C-alpha cells in the first residue's frame with residue numbers, strides 16, 4: 001500500500017506519519033509538504049530513518065509538480081492534511097487560504113482521478129459548521145448540521161469540502177471526509193492556544209486570552225484523531241463525512257489556568273486582550289456516527305493528554321526554541337503588540 005500524506009511536516013500530519021509507520025510497517029508513506037512556516041523537517045527526523053518513508057517538497061497547488069509526483073509514486077491512497085490552518089492568519093491574509101486549501105485540494109483530486117487513486121481522504125474541520133451558543137449545551141454538531149462558516153479559514157475548508165463532494169458525485173472519485181474538533185499534543189506549532197500558553201508560561205511571559213476567555217473548544221488528543229483517520233481510510237464508506245470528537249468541551253480560560261497550575265506559574269500572567277474578529281463561541285462534536293459505524297472511541301482523556309503534552313514541551317525545548325527564535329518573533333509582534 002502506498003499512501004501520500006500531504007502536510008506531513010505539520011502538527012497532525014507528522015503524528016499521522018508516525019502512527020502509520022509504526023502500525024503498518026509494510027506500507028510506504030510518501031510525505032508531501034512545501035514547508036511553510038508551519039512545516040518542520042526536524043519533526044520528521046525519526047521518520048527519515050525508516051526506508052518506507054520518503055519526503056517530497058511540493059506545493060499541493062502546483063499542478064505540474066503534483067502530477068509528476070503521482071506519475072512517479074502511483075499512490076493507492078491520498079490523505080490531505082496540507083492546509084493553511086490558523087484562523088488568526090486567515091483574518092490577516094485570506095488569499096493564501098484560497099490557494100492552498102481550495103485550489104490545492106482540487107489539484108490533488110485531479111491527480112487522484114488521473115492516476116486511479118482508490119481513496120482520497122480530506123482532513124476537514126468542525127469549524128465548517130460555524131459555532132454553537134454557550135447557553136444551549138445540548139446542541140452538538142452532527143454530520144447533518146448545515147455548513148455555515150465564520151472565518152476565511154473555515155470558509156476555505158468548507159469550500160474544499162464542497163469540491164470533494166462534487167468530485168465524488170460528478171467524477172466518481174472515491175472520497176471520505178473527516179471533520180475533527182481541536183487537537184492538542186506533541187509537535188503542535190507554538191502559535192496555537194495550548195502550545196502558546198505552555199511556552200509563554202515557561203518563559204514567564206503574559207498569557208494573552210482573547211475576549212472574555214469563555215469561548216469553548218472540544219479538545220481531542222492528536223493520536224485519537226490519527227486513529228480515526230486510519231479507520232476511515234480502511235473501513236469508512238465512500239462518499240461519507242465522519243465527525244471526530246471526544247465530548248471534551250472546555251472554556252479557554254480554564255485551559256490557561258490549568259496550564260498555570262501544572263507549571264506552577266501565577267495566574268497573574270493571564271492578560272485579557274482584544275477579541276478575535278468573528279470569534280466562534282463554541283464548538284462541540286457529536287461523534288455517534290464514527291463510533292457506531294467504525295467502533296472509534298478516543299483513548300486519551302484530557303487529564304492525561306494535557307499532562308503528556310506539557311511534559312512533551314518540557315522535554316523538547318530545542319524543537320520549539322528553534323521555531324520561536326525565527327520568523328515567529330515578527331509574527332508574534334504583529335499579532336499581539338497592539339492587541
Ligand code: NAD
Nearest residue numbers: 007009010011012034036038039059060082083085182183
Ligand atoms: P499545521 O499548520 O500544523 O500543518 C500544515 C502543514 O501543511 C505544514 O507542514 C505546512 O508546511 C503544510 N502546507 C501548507 N501549505 C501547503 C502547500 N501549499 N503545499 C504543501 N504543504 C503545505 O496544521 P495542522 O494543525 O496539523 O492541521 C492539519 C489539517 O487538519 C488541516 O487541514 C486542518 O484544517 C485540519 N484540522 C486541524 C485541527 C487542529 O486542531 N489543528 C482540527 C481539525 C482539522
Ligand code: DAU
Nearest residue numbers: 085086087125126127181182191192193208209210215252
Ligand atoms: O476546531 C478545529 C480547529 O481548531 C482547526 O480547524 C484549526 O486548524 C485549529 O487551528 C483550531 O482552531 P482554533 O481557532 O479553535 O484554535 P486556536 O488554537 O487558534 O484557538 C483556540 C481558542 O483559543 C480560540 O477560541 C481562540 C483562543 N486563543 C487563541 C490564541 C492563539 C486565545 O485566547 N489566545 C491566543 O493567543
